[in-house]
Amino acid sequence: QKEVEQNSGPLSVPEGAIASLNCTYSDRGSQSFFWYRQYSGKSPELIMSIYSNGDKEDGRFTAQLNKASQYVSLLIRDSQPSDSATYLCAVNARDDKIIFGKGTRLHILP
Amino acid sequence: NAGVMQNPRHLVRRRGQEARLRCSPMKGHSHVYWYRQLPEEGLKFMVYLQKENIIDESGMPKERFSAEFPKEGPSILRIQQVVRGDSAAYFCASSHGSPTPYEQYFGPGTRLTVT
Numbered sequence: 001q002k003e004v005e006q007n008s009g010p011l012s013v014p015e016g017a018i019a020s021l022n023c024t025y026s027d028r029g030s031q032s033f034f035w036y037r038q039y040s041g042k043s044p045e046l047i048m049s050i051y052s053n054g055d056k057e058d059g060r061f062t063a064q065l066n067k068a069s070q071y072v073s074l075l076i077r078d079s080q081p082s083d084s085a086t087y088l089c090a091v092n093a094r095d096d097k098i099i100f101g102k103g104t105r106l107h108i109l110p
Numbered sequence: 111n112a113g114v115m116q117n118p119r120h121l122v123r124r125r126g127q128e129a130r131l132r133c134s135p136m137k138g139h140s141h142v143y144w145y146r147q148l149p150e151e152g153l154k155f156m157v158y159l160q161k162e163n164i165i166d167e168s169g170m171p172k173e174r175f176s177a178e179f180p181k182e183g184p185s186i187l188r189i190q191q192v193v194r195g196d197s198a199a200y201f202c203a204s205s206h207g208s209p210t211p212y213e214q215y216f217g218p219g220t221r222l223t224v225t
Binding site: 032034036042043044045046049088090092096097098099100101102103 | 143145151152153155158165166201212213214215216217218219
């Protein structure tokens with residue numbers, strides 16, 4: 001069974017601190033990894049894609065990928081109240097689909 | 111705005127009626143995916159289509175649900191004889207197919223309520 005696992009949270013982080021979101025996946029053949037942000041009542045928004053081992057930075061966001069450990073993470077620096085949302089980890093399956101985790105709820109404390 | 115478009119945004123149907131949900135992919139995208147999301151739950155894959163072809167419908171119930179993506183016009187998700195359990199948010203996503211086939215961009219969703 002191909003799965004993407006995330007801690008459901010909520011993860012509470014003080015404003016200005018670093019929020020760290022984690023995700024593990026089961027299919028060793030996966031090559032593409034994504035982080036989506038979903039505000040309550042809204043649709044998922046793609047915020048990061050990562051395809052190679054290591055770190056990828058985009059503004060306050062850093063995605064980290066470790067294929068050997070089947071682990072992908074998202075760091076949010078200088079967390080803002082507007083970052084409060086559910087963050088979905090997604091991983092491609094071999095059959096052209098992507099599989100979503102159930103998401104981690106992040107709450108930034110003002 | 112060249113984003114993914116879905117309509118209607120909200121749809122109310124009585125039990126036994128039909129629901130038709132439409133999705134126009136982002137300009138230049140030829141791959142369409144439909145997902146269902148129940149409150150406080152994750153996204154559940156339903157079906158993956160390319161123009162005039164259903165590629166994977168493994169996540170779609172065999173009965174009452176169908177999907178199409180014709181050569182011209184939007185993709186349609188059709189739910190016949192709706193039941194209360196069909197109440198959910200239905201999201202459509204589209205992707206380019208190449209070179210980043212898995213980057214999916216979502217539409218605003220259709221919230222279906224069955225009364």
